[in-house]
Amino acid sequence: MFQLNTSKWLHATVLLFVFVAVNGSEWIIERVKLLEINQNYLKNTSLNLVSYSRRKRVINFYTESFVTFDNNVTVSNEYEEFMNNEYRPAFVGLRFKLCDFIEAPYVMIKQKFGIQCPIPPCSLSVSPHRGQKTFPKSETFLNGANASFLENQYLEWSKSKGSIDSSWDGLYESVNSSKLQIDEFQDDFSPKSNAKSKSSKVTDADSKHKIMLHLAVQNLIRSYQARGHLLAKTDPLGLTFAARWLLKAQSAPVDLKGVNCKLVARELGTILGDEHMDMTFELPHRTFIGGKEESLTLREIICRLEKVYCQSIGVEYMHLYDPDSLQFIRERMEVPGCLEKTVEEKRLIMRRLTKAVFLEKYFATKWPAEKRFGLEGGESMIVMLEEIVDSSTRLGVESIVMAMQHRGRLNMLVNVCRKQLTDIFAQFKPMEPKEPGSGDIKYHLGTYIHRFIRKTNRYIKVSMSCNPSHLEVVSPVVVGKTRAEQFFKGDNNGDKVMAIIMHGDAAFAGQGVVYETMHLGELPAFTTHGAIHIVCNNQIGYTTDPRFARSSPYCCDVAKCVNAPVLHVNGDDPEAVAHVARLAIEYRCHFKKDVVLDLTCYRRFGHSEEDEPMFTQPFMYKKIRSMKTIDQIYGERLKAEGVVNDADIKGWEKEYMDTLNKHFELAKKVTKLSIMDWIDTPWTGFFEARDPKKIEDTGISEATISTISKHFCKPPEPWAFEVHKGINRILLNREKMVKDGIADWAMGETLAYGSLLRDKIHIRFTGEDVERGTMAHRHHVYHHQGVDGATHRVLDTLYPDQAAYSLHNSSLSEFGILGFETGYSYSSPALLTIWEAQYGDFADTAQPVFDTFICNGESKWVCQSGLVVQLPHGIDGAGPEHSSARVERYLQQADDDEDLIPDLDEKDMALKQLRAANWIVCNVTSPANYFHLIRRQIALPFRKPVILMTPKVGLKHPFYRSPFKDFLPGTSFQRAIGDTGPASKNPKEVKKLIFCSGKVAITIDDLLKEKKLQNKIAVCRIEQLYPFPYDLVLKEFCKYDCAKVFYCQEEHKNQGPWLFVKVRLENLFGKKIGCISRPASSASATGIKWIHAKELTDLKNKIIEL
Template sequence: MTERQWFARHYEQFLADGVRVQDKIAALEVMLKAKAWENFLAVKFPTLKRYSGEGSEAAMGLYSYLLEDSPNYGVKEFIFEGAHRGKLALQTIIFRYPAAQLFRKIRGKPEFPDNIQGSGDVLTHQISHFDYVTREGEQMHVSTLPNPSHLEVSLPVATGKARGRGQTLRLGDYGSGRVGDGILCVHHHGDGAFTGQGVVWETLAMSQIPHFRIGGSVHVVVNNQVAFTAERDIGRSSTHCTDIAKSIDSPVIHVNGSNVEELDDPSFTQPIMYKTIKQQKCVVDSFKEKMADEGHFSKEQSAKVSADFTAQLEMDLKAVDSGEVSPRWQTGLDTDLLRYIGAKSVQIPENFNVHPHIRKTHIDARLNRLRSAGKIDWSTAEALAWGSLLLQVCTQDLSLLVIIFSLRNMTFASVDRMLAELHSDVERFLQMTDSRESQKPIDGDNVNMFVANPTSSAQYFHLLRRQMVTPYRKPLIVVSPKILLRHPAAMSSLEEFGPESFFSPIIFCSGKHAIILESEIQQRNLEGYVVVRLESLCPFPTSELAETINRFPNASDFIWSQEEPRNAGFWTFVAPRFRNGLGIQLTYNGRPEIPWMATAIAEHHKKEADKILLDLFQQ
């Protein structure tokens, strides 16, 4: 009884205070966009099974209000899962899934780059993650979960994710904080599934159990009166579809959506109901007129919102049809944020004495580079990458094991060292990839691991960030010599880490050898030589190499140069891929086949290195 009185008192107070004008305007704008969205899809894709949300546009206003108001109550994590009804409008308008990507999917293309193998998922299962900032500047992370076509399966998954975040943040049963503080889990249901799926009751039944409870959820049930074709009196035993929630004394608020029409035509099975529905005015139009009459938002302003949104959708669809949309992982960051992360990476606690040499060569040197926009070395690039990914890495289940493994030696088995010289480590990793030299194109991101040999600090930064920015996890093997850690030619400006910068898969030859070749060309004042650095080895960048080679139509000789012996290094990996994927027969330049990896005699090493350059530039 006390809880009922508390709820009634707060609800009545909310009604007495009324809704803020800015919240009304925000609700109207998303509702106008929702109507424009459904109209756009109906015109452009008339046969698309899109599970329209027409008639339930008022729910868009609710979600808009939840996002805007939740951070004011300390919510930092907003977790959403929902069924198909009205999901496309929700994802694009509320949860910021790119409309162009959705149109790409509607056109029959995958939601990932064309060169990646995978079965993909249906339209209504797409997800998004982003940081929402309120009008007052409060920030909240929003994540949506994929839902399979089996209704309500994602309900316990989202609840479990909220519980897991509570455990990570040491809230409720896992610490001193209250259960549910800072985390809001929201579920979007259809009326038939909410009543009919047993997993709903099972999840509700566990809602108060220690170590399972999350402090409550928000359940939004879109009731279009018809669960497919079943009428309510044969679909459930209760009066309302939400009566199941009364089993745990949960408050239920019934809202009149005003209109329950949708693109699907149930008038064949429910002719009387839908005759009445068609005579009603759309809830968006009714609300639009009400806002205009109250002087809060004119009809001209409403028309502009709809027109601008429709124009943007037209542009997105045009980009898809012209082939301009190609997913690319955004690994760059704002330069001011990078400076902040870099400064924090060398921040010294109070009353902590630092060795003068460390302060001068490491701390002061890093700060000076960041302040003066100087070249960024590899250690700083690594700190910037890890600093920007700290939350993601620390919350990974295997993060501790990964860190422990990094302390181990990369020689997996050394039982044969007394019998024969070990092959190069990079060769071992390349042999473990499933990159195929015979197929065309050679391969895409569908390989089992990534192998890269970056030659600049910016490339290294983007490689590390790409590992966490991509929505999938695959091993990344970075092979690079220590000489590049402080080499001036391997440093990058801070702008190369910025928002519009990316990891470039190719740059011909590989690793620090490219820097040696470029330096030699400058010293000899040679013309007509082009050094292309190949930094991504697996997946093999066939199309990017083809684009680069096409820029030099007069090129007649193609040479692969490497420091390693012919029976080691990258030669045996790249040669067949150039031949099969690009139709290019490479000429080898490097050390010949030898039964050891490298000589231990400095004089011999120098002669071998000089001979590589001499043979190359005399060809």
């Protein structure tokens, strides 16, 4: 609330703006300028000054141009500078100086009314309440907070003049002596009595009281809008109230039965009595409770506000910045009759509830001991989703991508996604699967369907994404899938494709990835133009009471951080549930922003069907066990209204039970489970069009190399775009490389991306610094040095008909962003999705995405992904963090039996290895090999994720160079690169064979050249660690059969690839091999330079030791 603090002249200013609102602004001074703020006085002075525009001309402080008087007098640009530089508090407060604006009119008021008080000291401030970005246009200067203050001051003054500052004496004495002719503006501010007054003139004291009463009523309306949700009856159990967090019990006015006296008393104090209840008050234009009526009695105002804001729906929306959003929600909540449903709608809701309730009962009857996480107690979720689906087709949505928790998932699959009951029932049987893979439990499975909606006569695609038990991991995945589908549909505004994400109350409040997902909503490269978030709020987290699970009043308060409205609804009122569902989809489609639905319900049983909830929630479950089911509650309500009868309900129940029994019998005939039946995103036609035994050529022509490399060296026209001088130096170096026919790391990756864009392959590449590259090597986006925000995107203009290159820096988030890109990669095989960590260990915070989606998504759900994860990796003295990407973790998750060596004579062994792998782990050491690896992702007849260790330092080292001939047709990715130096010419002289992977190859190469040991020590670089290149490493071993064999790594011995490689090499060679590495350590690297130097020296000595 706004606060009006006492000052010696403030009351005169109040009168000034009342006077202005009535008499217009003709007499306002013709010039208004801003002077320096009197900082000392500002500390003690604060005034709300916003527009009052009911029927008179206004002083409008909402507009960016500050204020306009009669459309011909404006404030100078000093205001904008003042706003931008002087005052930008945390909650975007609005503060400005009004010295000359106040002073002249103040003198006029003083002369007209004879008020004796000092000239203002030129110091005012204006501040909206916390969280408000600007003043809404509908706000009034005569705010209830000010009214309460003025009234209380007057009451205190009436009791004892010495009880308040003496500066108020002039005002209140003037009021009492009738010196102030308030009747001049009585039309705007005075309440109208139903009984006609005998006199057109009233005493000033009466007018003053009526003004204060009117203002209090205005504030009451706003209070219901802002805080009515605190007293709404949204809890079907009646056990909790959000109001207990914020409202204190106060004495209520007399004769206000049936209303929330706490709220009324809090806002109106003691001035409201029975005699005011039948007074008529003009309604402000920020409410729609009057419908076509402009005024209502106080009794009717309170009655209507109670019905709107304090029943089954609690609306949190006054924190929104956009005034249009506020009016949009008010109109759909406050217009009389808007909450009513037609007879047809009520009957449809009843039928949907019958299906939801009886499906859960059927599960419980047929499989009483089976864990399924039923929806009992929250069946109105089906009504909510069905209403959203129906309404979305009316609004033009063609596809909905959904994610949800395990609670009620089977019910959702059947009644919303229309999954065949036969397939659902078959999941309860122990059967052998048709396809290879681990599969997943039934309440993790997804599906998709093209549904026909009879109400709108349209089709809509509804997909439910597969998800793990790790709550909320699926949320960013679904947002990424939605964004990708929007891209491929050309849906740039989110009109056709929409995401719906369902959450549990404990997870929504407790999991950080919820915020990581929601904060993407307004980022241009990640927005899906609004998602609907539904919280299945059963008021408990496993066994944890909400009082011990969150610090906020509501489980969904995090949504306010992204300026999303929150609609709380009682799950036992299906009509209210349907209403907020329709409001949510209309809001999302109109404003293209997130909206949150808090479905407050309960769990009729424990966390699962096997759980006993009375152990930990005895009071709650005593209440629950006395509750009727939702179909009984709503059925009785409709029968009382005459909408349905017993015959209708019994008929619907029998009809659905017959359907359930029919599919139960059909499920008995199913003998094998099919994982393929649960694909949530099919790639129609992709696999059929590919030769499963062939990898397409990854080389490119000389002409393509020339086109891309020259374009990469060409700066934008200097007259049109000013690049940094350092960029010009980089471009000159690149130009020299092109002339020499050499590619460095940046050129190698650019050739890969550019050639794929030419082939119409869409590339999406994101990460925290990918536009420039963390190591400042890429520079695919130039920034104008003279124009803020102007950029030149190098590869966007490579070919006139190329595919889109979506290269974007991301927010500082790994969990949310990696989940997003994982979902994006699931959408289509005709794209390359890349996520690059700023440093390799940044992926640590996204580990759930690796563990539950990337690593095993195909095995569990037949969901293939071609995602490339690039992790800068290397032990180079940077300290324990930002050194190791923990390659050992990804190798440990490889689904490969170390004791099984494949048939090395098989022609397609390498391809079969790739097909069987769950992902590919590489650490490449040449630009050409990187190029072929990236292009192989598209050339494969299937899709696999790639975990790629990339270099952090040495990107300019001669070792990281490849001649253009290594990119030509006929060349390909090398899983291992054998020694091509002096050792390979005379293998019998070689004393030592070293296998290695990654940057340590540079250390070995430089050292052997320095010590002239190139003919004594042979080196083989293993570029693809998994699937392991058995055939190539065996070839090198046989070539140097007299040499001692070692594996060398720069990582510590208990880290890196050593433990993965060791057992495979020893099984393959039939002999022990040695290890050259840093000693075992709990940290990935040292942060002490001396230790780093010593470790490096020791490592080098072991390398050259013969």
